Amino acid sequence: xxxxxxxxxxxxxxxxxxxxxxxxxxxxxxxxxxxxxxxxxxxxxxxxxxxxxxxxxxxxxxxxxxxxxxxxxxxxxxxxxxxxxxxxxxxxxxxxxxxxxxxxxxxxxxxxxxxxxxxxxxxxxxxxxxxxxxxxxxxxxxxxxxxxxxxxxxxxxxxxxxxxxxxxxxxxxxxxxxxxxxxxxxxxxxxxxxxxxxxxxxxx
Amino acid sequence: xxxxxxxxxxxxxxxxxxxxxxxxxxxxxxxxxxxxxxxxxxxxxxxxxxxxxxxxxxxxxxxxxxxxxxxxxxxxxxxxxxxxxxxxxxxxxxxxxxxxxxxxxxxxxxxxxxxxxxxxxxxxxxxxxxxxxxxxxxxxxxxxxxxxxxxxxxxxxxx
Numbered sequence: 001x002x003x004x005x006x007x008x009x010x011x012x013x014x015x016x017x018x019x020x021x022x023x024x025x026x027x028x029x030x031x032x033x034x035x036x037x038x039x040x041x042x043x044x045x046x047x048x049x050x051x052x053x054x055x056x057x058x059x060x061x062x063x064x065x066x067x068x069x070x071x072x073x074x075x076x077x078x079x080x081x082x083x084x085x086x087x088x089x090x091x092x093x094x095x096x097x098x099x100x101x102x103x104x105x106x107x108x109x110x111x112x113x114x115x116x117x118x119x120x121x122x123x124x125x126x127x128x129x130x131x132x133x134x135x136x137x138x139x140x141x142x143x144x145x146x147x148x149x150x151x152x153x154x155x156x157x158x159x160x161x162x163x164x165x166x167x168x169x170x171x172x173x174x175x176x177x178x179x180x181x182x183x184x185x186x187x188x189x190x191x192x193x194x195x196x197x198x199x200x201x202x203x204x
Numbered sequence: 205x206x207x208x209x210x211x212x213x214x215x216x217x218x219x220x221x222x223x224x225x226x227x228x229x230x231x232x233x234x235x236x237x238x239x240x241x242x243x244x245x246x247x248x249x250x251x252x253x254x255x256x257x258x259x260x261x262x263x264x265x266x267x268x269x270x271x272x273x274x275x276x277x278x279x280x281x282x283x284x285x286x287x288x289x290x291x292x293x294x295x296x297x298x299x300x301x302x303x304x305x306x307x308x309x310x311x312x313x314x315x316x317x318x319x320x321x322x323x324x325x326x327x328x329x330x331x332x333x334x335x336x337x338x339x340x341x342x343x344x345x346x347x348x349x350x351x352x353x354x355x356x357x358x359x360x361x362x363x
Contacts, residue, residue, distance in 0.1 A: 042335075043348075047295055052295060052310075055289075062220070062223075063224055066225075104254075204213070
């Protein structure tokens with residue numbers, strides 16, 4: 001509790017206590033110490049109805065914002081939720097991810113490979129290096145048989161049990177950076193395809 | 205650095221939330237309010253402490269919170285404007301035994317709250333024994349009883 005203003009100081013001359021009721025009519029009394037204390041009838045009190053009204057308006061706006069925040073959070077605008085989950089696709093590859101995610105909170109990113117994209121017993125998926133620098137990868141299911149590094153991308157090589165059937169790969173990760181995260185992923189064997197881009201906003 | 209930011213963010217957020225919800229939000233501690241307070245502290249803990257288990261982190265957080273609090277106290281003493289916005293102003297809600305209805309409604313207090321405060325702090329029995337009731341900045345209701353021997357409203361009416 002902060003120290004209260006010196007209210008113990010005595011009031012030299014008390015104005016008539018017969019003023020009409022209500023705080024706004026209080027008169028400020030200057031004390032020798034230059035501390036002005038409002039006087040409302042018999043009370044030395046820093047009541048201020050004008051301020052009270054302003055305060056109430058701000059409180060009301062603030063409450064509305066709090067309610068809006070709860071609704072936004074429930075819808076997923078502040079992290080995982082229906083409005084956050086989204087899908088983007090390119091030739092042969094679909095990426096399911098969260099548009100809004102939270103700092104150091106686990107989430108999943110799913111790479112779904114179309115049946116037509118898998119021809120051999122191995123399939124090579126790349127994810128750009130910049131994105132992986134911004135997240136902490138916790139697990140990849142199914143685990144890749146091999147991980148190959150390149151200058152700007154990491155290539156995950158998966159063994160395929162059933163060629164010509166769709167395959168989905170789930171990455172569990174935690175964003176490690178607050179703010180915007182840009183990612184890109186693609187199928188290695190497709191020539192001329194620059195992959196699919198996805199963007200996430202990471203809340204603190 | 206992160207601990208300081210986390211501490212400051214939590215301090216600011218809690219300040220805003222509790223200020224916005226009004227003086228009376230947790231001023232009157234019922235059993236459930238008490239439980240709510242415990243849950244809030246539990247909920248804020250992870251966000252504030254973060255992934256670190258070190259004593260240094262805890263120390264930094266505690267010092268950050270205390271320093272912000274002291275700093276604000278210092279600033280509030282010098283800037284009355286800020287003090288008002290951070291702490292609000294008291295409000296007279298009962299005057300000469302009459303409840304000021306519009307003010308009661310505005311501040312979310314009812315007559316029974318005033319009477320409860322009158323009973324527990326002054327041992328008063330009726331509203332007309334109260335000279336002033338003031339809703340203080342911290343949500344408490346202070347009661348100033350009428351002076352003993354002072355005529356009550358009914359007596360004056362009868363005279």
